[in-house]
Amino acid sequence: MSAELGVAPIVSATEEHVLPVPGHPDARLRVYWPTDVRAEAVADGGLPVLVYFFGGGFEIAGIDWVWWDASFRERARDAGIILVAGEYSHAPEVTFPAQPEQCWSVFEWAATHARELGGDPNRMAIGGGSSGANLATATALMNRDRANRPVRLQILEVPLLDLTTRHLDLDGVEPGIPKPLFRHLAGIIVRQYVGRSRKRRRDPYASPLLAKSLKGMPPTVIWTAELDALRGDGEAYARALSEAGVPVSCVRMIGQNHGSGGFRHHVPAADHLHRDIVATLRTLHDEPVVYPEVAR
Template sequence: MSPNYKVPPFDAELGATLGALGDLIGPTLTPDMIKGMRETLVAPPIEDLLAGRPVTHFERTIPGPVGAPDLIVSIFRRVDHVPGGPGIYNIHGGGMVMGDRFLGADSLVDWVESLDAVAVSVEYRLAPEHPDPAPVEDCYAGLEWMAANAEELGVDPQRIVVAGASAGGGLAAGVALLSRDRGGPSLAGQLLIYPMLDDRNETVSSHQFDGIGVWDRTSNDTGWNALLGERRGTNQVSIYAAPARAADLSNLPPAFIDVASAEVFRDEDIAYASTIWMSGGEAELHVWPGGFHGFDIFFPQAALSILAREARTRWLRRALGA
């Protein structure tokens, strides 16, 4: 931690849980830990999550980017789904180096059930084995497939939101930029949950959280180095890999951006919302006081987590007209 910065406090309820969480994952990820964390950070079986709920799940193999392998997507739909409804294209988190399409699926299934949305969650290739641009191009290919097959999926192609948390939020922002610049699918919104946006890692908040919390400064270095290699921090990094580098955020779909006050991504996410407004765009920004990175995933029953999840669902309902 830099001696020049004090650290804002954790929420009392959430802070009390950090010790137990540290025993599970710790604040810091180094390159030698990636393999072990991939084995640790595994979502519960999807069958357990769906048990007793009126939501179906099936998989499809779809074309990947040109010259790349096919992709697997998971599709979630209510059993009584009314065709022509909203769609949510989901990109999972995991620091660009871990996780799978079921990470964070509890929120996704909640949205499917409450909004009668069809959700598609993509299994993209991970760094460092597959560095940039593989992850964002995989995610964009999945969005193109969803839009092209909207009728078959029971989705209105004009009512698709791209969503993601952490690295998935960064990739969702990159996909929105790619879709704008390539004339791709029209998006009704972008839901960016504490997104990972800036490879430079030089904000105040990126210095404040070093060795504390969840996903600290060193972890951020690990993820970005895996994704970008020697290009990191240079002018060879594209805005699609690190959306915080984009100076022009005009002509993008409305954004929901949230972040916690006690995490590395706080300042870059606030800056991203400010750049959207500066570019004449629409963004709703929430900074959850005392939250740490991923607080709502690790402790969904905490009061702050409930508030954060409710805010996202309210925004989705408005953005999708659900």
């Protein structure tokens, strides 16, 4: 399919690492630099660093998938950043909480080694798409709870954030897909990842939208799609962040579905999404805007 769509990775410098994750399978990552030359280690300054997690319903895809690999290379080049793509184990062979712990290990490694990569640990961002956005948000929560490293930005594309599925907006499902069937399929994905325990589904590292508090989360930009039931998750999360005093923006792509963003050069909205994400990432080169705190 990638060949039919004309997806071909550009040449860029990369480097791979495998990290031990105590009590869970190892985590693999790939570092992408914005040019075909690896950046030198720096003592001060350096490029912004984005830690990103791919989507695939917790069950498929990975950093070797041609579409994701090509996307990582282009985003690093166009935004002028270092991108660290983390890989996590697939369900149902491996289940929660292994995946967020693996992603946390990838983020910690990237923050700790940022200077060695030619990056700036004070210009870090976390991002992900779909199930990867779930894990990115869980990682940001873990960072707030465990280390509180500075994170300048969180970017979430069509995120899945509530595994109880009560925030699904089934009015957004594309015509022709019966709502009971969609809910059944969503339930299968959830069960394969977290099991049947309702308590586990409500764990904030499984369903970040249900965290008791979102105070202290990084400034966030969210993209949802009109013809996607997960627009309910992303937009509810934007409201929850705003209520917690976190700077947040949420953009709904009209007429688009969950996978539209993958069809660059074929769907105008996909090309705009790429430009929008790149422009957002390029703000990491600037000094952050400090917004007045609003009493809630």
